[in-house]
Amino acid sequence: MPPVLHRQGWIEVIAGPMFSGKSEELIRRVKRALIARQRVVVFKPRLDNRYHPAYVVSHDGERVEAIPVGRAQEMEAHLDPLPDVVAVDEVQFLDEGLLPLVERLAQRGVRVILAGLDLDFRGEPFGLMPELLARAEFVEKLTAICPRCGAPATRTQRLVNGQPARYTDPVILVGAEEHYEPRCRACHQVRY
């Protein structure tokens, strides 16, 4: 391990479809920073209540404590004193305020770890992700396995009542039975 001569900040992004292990990878990086006795603050959007509101939880059950935020601006209150590492899960759901915030943190020497879906169920860039991917020093794109053909899955298939979702479907469909699975480019389907 080389000596740390000066404190250097940067942005790293972990991207990929659902079930590609993004939260797991974020948790792995956070735990390593904690072992190195670094001060780490973890955030997640408040709308994500899949498991527990105060943790980032991976599909294999690993977890780290996280502060749920409704807007990026709410993070500011938790960043004084400035931590060594700031990690944010599910960044595709956060507002544009995240961009200047993460730039400022990296500029001030903070290692920023961001995880999120790069593509929505239509296969189109999701929220802030294109901008974050461009600004990041380091990008890791994870893949899942396509259950149809076994190829690396880069996309998230949305199924509504067993059918591929329509392009025009809203993000939340009341009364419909929804299911998501990873798919490769060839097997990913959207109804137009």
Ligand SMILES: [Zn+2]
């Ligand atoms: Zn496939």
